[in-house]
Amino acid sequence: DVKVTQSSRYLVKRTGEKVFLECVQDMDHENMFWYRQDPGLGLRLIYFSYDVKMKEKGDIPEGYSVSREKKERFSLILESASTNQTSMYLCASSRRQGRNKLFFGSGTQLSVL
């Protein structure tokens, strides 16, 4: 079964902490994405990557950074977590060619206290 795996389902952190959200895919996909999901706002793109070490800002990159050192792994970093970053974070991957259908992980619910 093809998979996108996010390391944590639930995470509780304190304001100011550095937070790492990890995502691994086993489909050899070139593209990987980080979205956050908030009620009434849908999914909003934070960052995406189309190749190893390559990244591009999405629609709401402020307060976040990313790392892609290996093709299968894409990390989202909150340098100094704030309460307004409490959200559901969804990782996804897709092939570069074709329909670019996204395959999603099961999400990480992050609470920043």
Next chain:
Amino acid sequence: AQKITQTQPGMFVQEKEAVTLDCTYDTSDPSYGLFWYKQPSSGEMIFLIYQGSYDQQNATEGRYSLNFQKARKSANLVISASQLGDSAMYFCAMRVINTGTASKLTFGTGTRLQVTL
């Protein structure tokens, strides 16, 4: 910039009835793809159906069909013979092709569908 609009925050439908979830989009690019995803309460995102902008026929996948009206820029999802398991959040999304580095999906705000007995 691309935009997806889903104007129905919530919908109710009776079991075995058909339901239409609305989606309109905005893009000036002639080449694009439209997706629908389902998100049950478990949180996973499940791909349902895809429509390309140059596809001549409306897409269908089992009980799901996409009512694609290009001139009106709408891509409504039709679910026939609703089942209790269809209760979920539904997201419409668009991908503009030929954006260079990577084709990213822009999502709407979602419609929560509740199927009742």
